[in-house]
Amino acid sequence: MSKRWEDWTAQETTDFQQAFLTWYQQEKRNLPWRYNQDPYRIWISEIMLQQTRVDTVIDYFYRFMETFPTIQDLANAPEDKLLKVWEGLGYYSRARNLQTAAKQIMEEFEGEFPTTVEDIRSLKGIGPYTAGAISSIAFDLPEPAIDGNVMRVVSRLFCIEADIAKASSRKVFDEAMRKIISYDQPGEFNQAMMDLGSSICTPTKPQCELCPIQNFCQAYQEKRQTDFPVKSKKQKPKDVYYIAGIIENNQQEIFLQQRPESGLLASMWLFPLEEISAARFEELQERYDPNRWDLFSDALIAEDSPELFSTEAVVWQKKILGEVTHVFSHLRWHIIIFYGRNTAPLTLEGQWVRPNRFSNYVFPKPQQKMLEVFENNLADDKD
Numbered sequence: 001m002s003k004r005w006e007d008w009t010a011q012e013t014t015d016f017q018q019a020f021l022t023w024y025q026q027e028k029r030n031l032p033w034r035y036n037q038d039p040y041r042i043w044i045s046e047i048m049l050q051q052t053r054v055d056t057v058i059d060y061f062y063r064f065m066e067t068f069p070t071i072q073d074l075a076n077a078p079e080d081k082l083l084k085v086w087e088g089l090g091y092y093s094r095a096r097n098l099q100t101a102a103k104q105i106m107e108e109f110e111g112e113f114p115t116t117v118e119d120i121r122s123l124k125g126i127g128p129y130t131a132g133a134i135s136s137i138a139f140d141l142p143e144p145a146i147d148g149n150v151m152r153v154v155s156r157l158f159c160i161e162a163d164i165a166k167a168s169s170r171k172v173f174d175e176a177m178r179k180i181i182s183y184d185q186p187g188e189f190n191q192a193m194m195d196l197g198s199s200i201c202t203p204t205k206p207q208c209e210l211c212p213i214q215n216f217c218q219a220y221q222e223k224r225q226t227d228f229p230v231k232s233k234k235q236k237p238k239d240v241y242y243i244a245g246i247i248e249n250n251q252q253e254i255f256l257q258q259r260p261e262s263g264l265l266a267s268m269w270l271f272p273l274e275e276i277s278a279a280r281f282e283e284l285q286e287r288y289d290p291n292r293w294d295l296f297s298d299a300l301i302a303e304d305s306p307e308l309f310s311t312e313a314v315v316w317q318k319k320i321l322g323e324v325t326h327v328f329s330h331l332r333w334h335i336i337i338f339y340g341r342n343t344a345p346l347t348l349e350g351q352w353v354r355p356n357r358f359s360n361y362v363f364p365k366p367q368q369k370m371l372e373v374f375e376n377n378l379a380d381d382k383d
Contacts, residue, residue, distance in 0.1 A: 005175070005180060012216075016213060017182045019215075020212055021185060022212070023192070023196075024188055029195055032045075032062060033061060039134055039139070042134050042137050042138050043126075044065065046129075046130045047098055047130065052089055057089075060085075060089055063085055064085055079099070079267070080267075082095055082098075083095055083096075083267070083268070083362040084359075087362055087364075088368065090364070092265065097125025100125070101124040101125055117135045117141060120135055128170070130145075132144050132145035133145035136187040142178075144174055145194075146174060147194075148197075149193065149196075150177070150190075150193045151169075151229055152197050153197050154177060156201065156219035157176075157218060159219050160176070160228065160230075163230050163232050165231050165232045196211070206226075237331050241276050241281040242273045242274060242275055242335045243274050243335070244337045245272045245316075245338055245339075246321065246338070246374050247271075247341075247346070249342040252355075254352070254353055255272065255353075256270065256271065256351050256353050256361065257272050265366075267362070269361040271337075271370055284336050311346065311347070313343060314340035315343055316339070316340040317339050320337065321374060322337050322377070323336050324369040324370055326365055
């Protein structure tokens, strides 16, 4: 039977902490938000690191801190400027929540980052993990920071059978972490957990021979490392199908539309999109010859799509420029891209924008992918 955390003696806990923290001091990653204990920097980095790899975050972090060096700068920033700095990181609600929380700090805490777990948790967008990370790293409070990496390490350490996909399981991991966390160096301990989970105690091929705590690990001793963590299967993203229209006028301007102020990709700019059925999507793939550039005047695309492509103000090319796929946490977008020339006043709501002005508009990842397809076609056409 596996040894639980309650069964560890005080000496075992101390030995574990010493081995773990010694390893961390020798091997810790050199990351820009680890230079000091500034809670603002730690907060921004932790929000960015949600759903995003460390290597990707680093450049964004530098750019963000240069643009918004203080909480006040963030609170007072125009939203479009904030989203532009965030562009490409995805999950844009994170950026909006950051600004809402910055305004909370200015209004409720006189511009100073709160120092208690309860007050930190009161900020918009901060849950138990982020509150634990900030309070332990910035303020040396013995609060666990429990994310997927930590649950994986701890589940193997004690052979915990609790399903990490269930919210109710967090209580088990919280209890275990409060037993083993270092009360002298809680921030260092939590960061050691993060580093171990991302570099050694990985999901599928843990490098147990390099692990500083293998002597304490029940799963290693029982040779059951890959049995943990226990996680029920995640529901697959729903497939959604679209046609996108890249429309250009005689002034070499491209037509863009802004998303609604709420919901997915709120207030961002994309080429016009219209949702179609999966069956219609497949028909379009089969019908349009990808090797033909000839224009056609009978608006054939309008037969296959709703309002956007039935307009007589655009002459569409028969060639599909390309297709892109983008996966959100709950949706998978499939987009077929057409190109059209504007020939009459367009009644759709949107803006005509020259490509050299695109940098002034916030583009989500699907738009960036579509733009790349368009630019590649232009380059091929010139060749």
